[in-house]
Amino acid sequence: MKTEHIKGELLKKYLGKAIFLSRWTLVPVYTSLVVLIIIYSLRFMNITSSMIYQVLKLDDKHLVLESLNLIDMVMVVNLVLMVLFGGYEIFVSKLRIQEHEDNPEWLTGITTSALKLRISLTIVTISSIEILKSLINIDNLTSATVYLQIWLHLILLISALIIAIVDKLTHLERVVNK
Numbered sequence: 682m683k684t685e686h687i688k689g690e691l692l693k694k695y696l697g698k699a700i701f702l703s704r705w706t707l708v709p710v711y712t713s714l715v716v717l718i719i720i721y722s723l724r725f726m727n728i729t730s731s732m733i734y735q736v737l738k739l740d741d742k743h744l745v746l747e748s749l750n751l752i753d754m755v756m757v758v759n760l761v762l763m764v765l766f767g768g769y770e771i772f773v774s775k776l777r778i779q780e781h782e783d784n785p786e787w788l789t790g791i792t793t794s795a796l797k798l799r800i801s802l803t804i805v806t807i808s809s810i811e812i813l814k815s816l817i818n819i820d821n822l823t824s825a826t827v828y829l830q831i832w833l834h835l836i837l838l839i840s841a842l843i844i845a846i847v848d849k850l851t852h853l854e855r856v857v858n859k
Contacts, residue, residue: 704773711773714765721758725751746817753810760803763787767796794848801841808834 778784812830
């Protein structure tokens with residue numbers, strides 16, 4: 682009987698260690714996000730150089746649209762960076778950058794719920810930029826497309842609000858239970 686108990690405990694111990702070590706299988710995923718940021722950076726430079734080349738040919742409307750495209754790309758890269766840093770820090774391993782002068786302030790004490798909130802607010806911001814681009818370029822869009830974008834934006838906004846409320850209630854619950 683004792684031998685079976687010892688075997689069971691050893692199995693639990695090693696299975697637990699194996700499951701804990703499995704978090705490192707996420708490293709290729711996070712490395713791919715770094716590659717994605719590089720791709721966006723190259724695309725950003727390509728669009729910027731194209732704009733410089735065409736500076737005298739672009740009218741104000743197209744200049745604003747291209748500028749919004751660039752801002753949109755920056756927001757997407759920021760979103761990817763948040764997922765990269767926050768996800769790695771939460772799910773894989775500590776980055777150990779607290780002493781580094783460029784340590785992002787938002788990463789200090791990041792939690793899963795705080796990361797979700799930041800990501801949802803960034804997505805709402807990206808959606809806002811898309812709606813602005815649509816309104817500037819409204820002559821080339823159907824009203825159904827614009828309404829769909831507005832409804833999707835409202836859904837994203839409501840989702841972000843719900844995440845913020847749940848985060849606040851969870852925080853209050855933790856404070857009360859201490």
